Amino acid sequence: MSSDNGGIIGVVNDPTDTVASGVWQQEEQYEAKVNGTWPQRALFTTNSARFNSGSSDYLSTTTGTATNTDKCTISFWVKRGFKASGDGDHKIIANYTDANNRCFIFITGDNQFQIFQKLGGSTTISLKTNRLFRDFSAWYHIVVAVDTTQGTDTNRIKLYINGVQETSFATATYPSQNENFRINESSVSLNIGRPGTDTEYLNGYLSEVILIDGQQLAPTSFGVSNSDGVWTPIPYTGTFGTNGFNLQFENAAALGEDSSSNGNNFTVNNLTSIDQSTDYPVVNYATLNPLNQISSVAYSEGNLKFTNSSSTNRLAFANFAMTSGKFYCEMKVVTLGANYTHIGLRNIGSYTLTNAYVNDPTNEKVSYLNDGRVFISGAETSSMPTYTSGDIVGMACDMDNGYLYYHKNGTYINSGNPASGGSGSGGFDIYNHGNVDYCFAVSNSDGGTDPVIDANFGSPPYSISSGNADGNGYGNFEYAVPSGYYALNTKNLAEFG
Numbered sequence: 001m002s003s004d005n006g007g008i009i010g011v012v013n014d015p016t017d018t019v020a021s022g023v024w025q026q027e028e029q030y031e032a033k034v035n036g037t038w039p040q041r042a043l044f045t046t047n048s049a050r051f052n053s054g055s056s057d058y059l060s061t062t063t064g065t066a067t068n069t070d071k072c073t074i075s076f077w078v079k080r081g082f083k084a085s086g087d088g089d090h091k092i093i094a095n096y097t098d099a100n101n102r103c104f105i106f107i108t109g110d111n112q113f114q115i116f117q118k119l120g121g122s123t124t125i126s127l128k129t130n131r132l133f134r135d136f137s138a139w140y141h142i143v144v145a146v147d148t149t150q151g152t153d154t155n156r157i158k159l160y161i162n163g164v165q166e167t168s169f170a171t172a173t174y175p176s177q178n179e180n181f182r183i184n185e186s187s188v189s190l191n192i193g194r195p196g197t198d199t200e201y202l203n204g205y206l207s208e209v210i211l212i213d214g215q216q217l218a219p220t221s222f223g224v225s226n227s228d229g230v231w232t233p234i235p236y237t238g239t240f241g242t243n244g245f246n247l248q249f250e251n252a253a254a255l256g257e258d259s260s261s262n263g264n265n266f267t268v269n270n271l272t273s274i275d276q277s278t279d280y281p282v283v284n285y286a287t288l289n290p291l292n293q294i295s296s297v298a299y300s301e302g303n304l305k306f307t308n309s310s311s312t313n314r315l316a317f318a319n320f321a322m323t324s325g326k327f328y329c330e331m332k333v334v335t336l337g338a339n340y341t342h343i344g345l346r347n348i349g350s351y352t353l354t355n356a357y358v359n360d361p362t363n364e365k366v367s368y369l370n371d372g373r374v375f376i377s378g379a380e381t382s383s384m385p386t387y388t389s390g391d392i393v394g395m396a397c398d399m400d401n402g403y404l405y406y407h408k409n410g411t412y413i414n415s416g417n418p419a420s421g422g423s424g425s426g427g428f429d430i431y432n433h434g435n436v437d438y439c440f441a442v443s444n445s446d447g448g449t450d451p452v453i454d455a456n457f458g459s460p461p462y463s464i465s466s467g468n469a470d471g472n473g474y475g476n477f478e479y480a481v482p483s484g485y486y487a488l489n490t491k492n493l494a495e496f497g
Helices: 026-035 490-496
Strands: 048-051 058-062 071-080 090-098 101-107 113-119 122-129 139-147 157-161 169-173 189-192 204-213 223-225 231-233 245-247 267-269 297-300 305-308 314-317 326-335 341-347 365-369 374-376 379-381 392-398 403-408 438-444 452-456
Touching: 071 090, 071 101, 090 204, 113 157, 122 157, 297 314, 326 438, 326 490, 341 392, 341 403, 392 438, 438 452
Parallel strands: none
Antiparallel strands: 048 204, 058 189, 058 267, 071 139, 071 204, 090 101, 090 189, 101 113, 113 122, 122 169, 139 157, 204 245, 223 231, 297 305, 305 452, 314 438, 326 392, 326 452, 341 365, 341 438, 365 374, 374 379, 392 403
């Protein structure tokens, strides 16, 4: 910094703050602040939309007259939901006129990203990654940058994932020079979360869905590597072109609302206000982990609804583990089923398919059964409150002192006091805490009625009547979060876990 310029204010590379352009002198900043001309924060989402294939969720619109049909950029963040083998692809953005004229951006049933286009019955674009993307706990940033006027075919369409261009493809068919890209054509049907006429709907979350009409942009227009080297979203501050849009999902009553100045709103199909989620790339919430998927188990609603149609115990557990800190979650019993339901903690390191329930033979678990028993290590405590369909079981997990506290519909069982610290008043001992990675978990089996559990780690898949956040302002819970306990997300884990 020179001594005669009065100081400078440079670009702020914090994805949650304004990214100022250029360099300001301190005096200029002062005058701008006084006169109200200091650059304002660009619009930036803190939400996502949760798409569920089982309820046929999607957004739809008809495009206008494009600024340029051979140049566009599509940017979005996606967090995967689960689909069982044979349930098809996850269509994310799609134009569909008929089987011979269509364009899709999607995740295949084989866990690859693909861009596919047919014109007049001929496949003109097919880029399918060699890499597999099987992480159900991660947000992926996808940028598809198109300029078919380019002389080199590989420059006509580029795929970036988390800021890095993909160059290794299982299939690699590039568009002809000056070919139209159907997703940005004029007056065509455009869907988000649905391909067209078939049933390959998206399961998962979308955030920051943006179309730029008329420009081929780099991913740095939408993201930046933070100080930890993690690719993170920043506000887009450029122009959109005629067909461009920016879906922020900020309005729960209108999830298809375009936040750009274009007003290119989408029609909402089957999504409701409950499908607005605070799980987004900067604050990533835990979900249930479907990678232990075995037969007769279904995960839906963004991997937060667990359904078991097997007569054998099946286990579902959170995809974020805890070794330190204090964390809170709620499990809603949607349908109890005829056999036992277990809610608690498991050391997932000891998980096997033959011990697929919370109360397995090891000591490294705490399990609260619907009949009122609690198993802690090798001991059993009985005469606790029973729970059934419609009840919410809350868990306050103190990994620092080694106690788990349960409540049923807001009342802590065993006169538990989550604030009791080292004394663990009314809490249940967590075996070998601090040395074992524990996860919130639930298990059950079908005794004639399929049991269903909804997990709420702070971004619930069901309606909340009261609304309670943790001390950091994160989460939406039915019951109060105990002081010093936090929702299970990446921000809180980084600070306390």
